[in-house]
Amino acid sequence: MLGIGILKGMAITAKNFFGSFVNKRLLPTLQYPEAGNSVTLFSRNIPFLVYDNDEDPLGTMRCVACKICEKECPPQCIYIVMEKDANGKPAKRPKVFDIDISVCMGCQICVEVCPFESIKMDSTFELSTPDRFEGLLLKREHLLKSNTYFHKIHPDEAQEVDDRLAAKQKKPAPTPSTPAA
Amino acid sequence: MTPINPDQLIVQLTQWALSFLDSYPLVAVLVAILLSTVPLVAVFPICFAITTWLERKGLARIQNRIGPNRTGFLGMLQPIADGIKMLLKEDIVPKTSDRLAHFLAPVVLMVPAFTILSVLPFNRNMIPAAVDTGVILFFALGSVSTLAVFMAGWSSRNKYSLLGGMRAIAQMVSYELPLVLSGVTVIMMTGSLDTTKIVAQQQLSEWIQSSNAGLQCLGQIIGWNVFTPWGFAGFLIFFVASLAEINRCPFDLPEADSEIVAGHLTEYSGFKYALFFMSEYVSAFAINGLSTTLFLGGWSGPNIRPPWSDDPNALLIPGFVWFFAKMFALMLVMIWIRGTLPRLRVDHLMGFAWKFLLPLAIMNIFVGGFYYYAPRWHGIPVVGWPIGFLVMYLSYECIGRLNRGPKTAQRVYHYAS
Ligand code: SF4
Ligand code: SF4
Numbered sequence: 001m002l003g004i005g006i007l008k009g010m011a012i013t014a015k016n017f018f019g020s021f022v023n024k025r026l027l028p029t030l031q032y033p034e035a036g037n038s039v040t041l042f043s044r045n046i047p048f049l050v051y052d053n054d055e056d057p058l059g060t061m062r063c064v065a066c067k068i069c070e071k072e073c074p075p076q077c078i079y080i081v082m083e084k085d086a087n088g089k090p091a092k093r094p095k096v097f098d099i100d101i102s103v104c105m106g107c108q109i110c111v112e113v114c115p116f117e118s119i120k121m122d123s124t125f126e127l128s129t130p131d132r133f134e135g136l137l138l139k140r141e142h143l144l145k146s147n148t149y150f151h152k153i154h155p156d157e158a159q160e161v162d163d164r165l166a167a168k169q170k171k172p173a174p175t176p177s178t179p180a181a
Numbered sequence: 182m183t184p185i186n187p188d189q190l191i192v193q194l195t196q197w198a199l200s201f202l203d204s205y206p207l208v209a210v211l212v213a214i215l216l217s218t219v220p221l222v223a224v225f226p227i228c229f230a231i232t233t234w235l236e237r238k239g240l241a242r243i244q245n246r247i248g249p250n251r252t253g254f255l256g257m258l259q260p261i262a263d264g265i266k267m268l269l270k271e272d273i274v275p276k277t278s279d280r281l282a283h284f285l286a287p288v289v290l291m292v293p294a295f296t297i298l299s300v301l302p303f304n305r306n307m308i309p310a311a312v313d314t315g316v317i318l319f320f321a322l323g324s325v326s327t328l329a330v331f332m333a334g335w336s337s338r339n340k341y342s343l344l345g346g347m348r349a350i351a352q353m354v355s356y357e358l359p360l361v362l363s364g365v366t367v368i369m370m371t372g373s374l375d376t377t378k379i380v381a382q383q384q385l386s387e388w389i390q391s392s393n394a395g396l397q398c399l400g401q402i403i404g405w406n407v408f409t410p411w412g413f414a415g416f417l418i419f420f421v422a423s424l425a426e427i428n429r430c431p432f433d434l435p436e437a438d439s440e441i442v443a444g445h446l447t448e449y450s451g452f453k454y455a456l457f458f459m460s461e462y463v464s465a466f467a468i469n470g471l472s473t474t475l476f477l478g479g480w481s482g483p484n485i486r487p488p489w490s491d492d493p494n495a496l497l498i499p500g501f502v503w504f505f506a507k508m509f510a511l512m513l514v515m516i517w518i519r520g521t522l523p524r525l526r527v528d529h530l531m532g533f534a535w536k537f538l539l540p541l542a543i544m545n546i547f548v549g550g551f552y553y554y555a556p557r558w559h560g561i562p563v564v565g566w567p568i569g570f571l572v573m574y575l576s577y578e579c580i581g582r583l584n585r586g587p588k589t590a591q592r593v594y595h596y597a598s
């Protein structure tokens with residue numbers, strides 16, 4: 001009969017209306033500041049840099065300033081300057097590592113391309129700042145976070161990464177992408 | 182002094198107050214006018230505020246959201262917050278607009294919206310303007326709003342506004358016909374254009390005046406026009422056409438926000454916008470009030486005579502309670518529809534009015550005539566009811582089938598499966 005579709009539609013909306021009072025699934029809203037947040041194990045937004053030893057962040061960071069991520073980042077929001085030692089020899093760690101998070105689109109490509117498991121996705125989200133230029137340009141010091149933290153936010157992925165690194169250490173085969181200096 | 186009658190309390194109070202002014206007839210007239218208009222202008226904006234809150238909350242729940250909940254308990258102060266926001270906004274008038282028309286449009290829209298309320302009987306003896314031709318006056322004044330909408334569209338000198346205004350004219354003129362024609366059936370059956378008579382005709386006075394409480398209750402309901410085949414069909418046609426008449430979903434083409442910005446409202450801001458908004462809701466109330474009057478028995482509802490009263494017409498619950506309950510119920514259905522149906526396409530909109538609603542409304546008039554003259558058994562329309570119902574149902578099916586467009590081939594997706 002003509003008009004049955006309309007009645008069916010009305011029934012569905014009515015079901016949603018009344019259901020939202022009794023069924024949690026039909027009212028998924030979280031009242032954010034009061035009722036916590038919806039960060040899950042699968043949340044990913046901006047990248048951070050991993051270091052291994054909690055006592056010595058700058059000494060044990062994994063990044064070697066190879067600039068692969070800088071080149072691959074689609075919106076070009078990473079800026080890296082490699083550190084040089086006194087003789088002008090590259091020190092294989094970044095002096096400057098900036099990510100403009102107002103430009104970063106959270107695509108995770110930097111994570112995919114990094115050969116050293118050094119850059120990973122974070123799930124922090126309370127990033128608002130009154131300063132929209134400097135405040136949104138995250139420096140090396142802001143980006144460095146420990147492996148412990150990585151284990152906390154994404155345990156499965158962190159464990160996988162650790163296993164991979166351990167396997168690599170056992171048989172230090174000459175990988176073409178990391179020529180011995 | 183007449184005995185206290187809860188049903189008529191307000192009317193009696195007014196008469197009592199006016200009796201002090203008997204020696205000053207001119208002042209008495211002025212006060213009487215004020216006493217019947219001020220409540221309208223006071224009550225309906227409050228209703229408007231309540232409805233916006235209901236609409237926000239209801240739509241939110243339909244869309245699995247919570248809706249406003251920060252302003253007061255359950256967000257109940259949201260309308261006040263909205264009002265303050267509207268008042269504080271800058272009133273921007275386009276440089277090249279027709280300033281006078283641009284200024285007048287919201288006013289011209291608001292005046293008929295409130296004026297048409299005055300022919301609605303809210304209760305027995307409680308009608309702001311008892312006009313013999315109330316229904317005609319309602320439709321005549323109600324169609325002034327088309328002019329206001331077009332004024333707004335034209336004067337803004339904005340292509341979207343103009344498109345919205347043109348759509349509004351086409352839509353409102355088209356839907357005026359089924360609206361009026363479905364009302365004509367009721368007028369035909371009652372034999373009167375007077376809204377109070379139309380309500381009175383829907384009450385079975387012998388039952389109401391009997392001493393049995395159940396009969397008193399039933400007598401207030403059983404006679405509603407909506408329980409007859411022509412009344413039911415007429416009510417549906419009237420309701421759908423009234424949705425279009427007041428530009429509500431799914432007929433909100435004049436202000437279709439995803440197509441033409443906001444139609445005739447594009448260049449309005451601040452208080453003028455608020456006026457448009459309010460008039461729209463007040464006319465929604467008015468037209469729901471009229472469909473309540475025409476089809477849903479007006480102010481009658483399950484009601485009994487107060488035990489202490491021996492006035493055969495006295496009622497325990499004031500009639501306006503039922504009137505407003507029905508009006509709000511219709512408003513809620515409108516909100517529900519808004520949460521369900523998507524907007525129509527312009528050609529579908531026109532086709533729906535001219536090819537579907539109009540023939541159906543004309544058919545309804547014939548069915549009404551048949552029902553009136555069909556033989557009855559002890560006053561019960563044993564012939565008119567079933568045959569009228571059948572005829573209405575068949576014409577609904579037939580007109581619906583005739584309107585079916587050519588069958589288009591099923592779309593084939595090559596890549597998405
Ligand atoms: S690709 Fe990895 S190691 Fe290379 S610069 Fe980026 S983060 Fe550092
Ligand atoms: S997540 Fe994407 S956009 Fe953001 S820094 Fe990495 S590559 Fe660039």
